[in-house]
Amino acid sequence: MLETERLILRPSSRADIPQLFEFLGDPAAMEHTHSDKTLRECQRRVMVHEWRRRRDGCAPWVVVRREDGRIIGWGGLYEDPFDPGWGFEVGYYFRPDVWGKGYASELVNAALGFADKQLQLQEVWAMAHPDNTGSRRVLEKAGFSFARHLHERDRLLFRRPRSAEPR
Known part of the structure; x- marks a missing residue:
């Protein structure tokens, strides 16, 4: 578990799946990325990532808002088992009702701190849909730089070398 100023970041459990599916299964909320079609598909994705946490030392966290204990997102640092x-x-x-409140930046900064300190990764990658300006801004503010356009996936690829400054 990891805590930031406003968030608690913790591993996923099966009990979290219905709340995660509320937004991971919402095509409007996931307009620029993969949307799970069924609760079972969402459970499979989340639990495969949890298995990878034991292997890789990281996986997406359940993002809980400290002020009220509500699950508002899912994400962090991972090596995608479905797109290796x-x-x-x-x-x-994130749930659409919390977009624009800085939670993504807070999560990304925590994930990069984990990448630098715990895993000591030399670089971290990220992708954003070209139309998702909010996501691109989050990445740029966190120190990612544009690497190239992946035309076949309609994604922008960003990279961020290991930080010389501790996060």
């Missing part, structure tokens, strides 16, 4: 080959990346998914 990109190395460690940062990803984040």
Whole structure:
């Protein structure tokens, strides 16, 4: 478990799946990325990532708002088991009603601190849909730089080398 000023970041459990599916399964909320079609598909995705946490030392966290204990997101640092080959990346998914409140930036900064201090990764990657300006801003503020456009995926690829400054 990891805590930030406003968030508690913790591993996922099966009991979290219905609340996660409320936004991970919402096509409007997930407009720029993968949307789970069923509760079972969401459970599979989340639990496969949890298995990878034991292997890799990281996986997306359940994002809980400290002030009220509400699950508002899912994300962090991971190596995607469903789309391998990109190395460690940062990803984040939030309920639409909390967009624009700085939670993604807070999560990304915590994930990068974990990448630098605990895993000592040399670089971290991230992807954003070209139309998702909010996500691109989050990545740029966190020190990511544009690497290239992945035309076949319609994604922008960003990279961030290990920070010389501790987070």
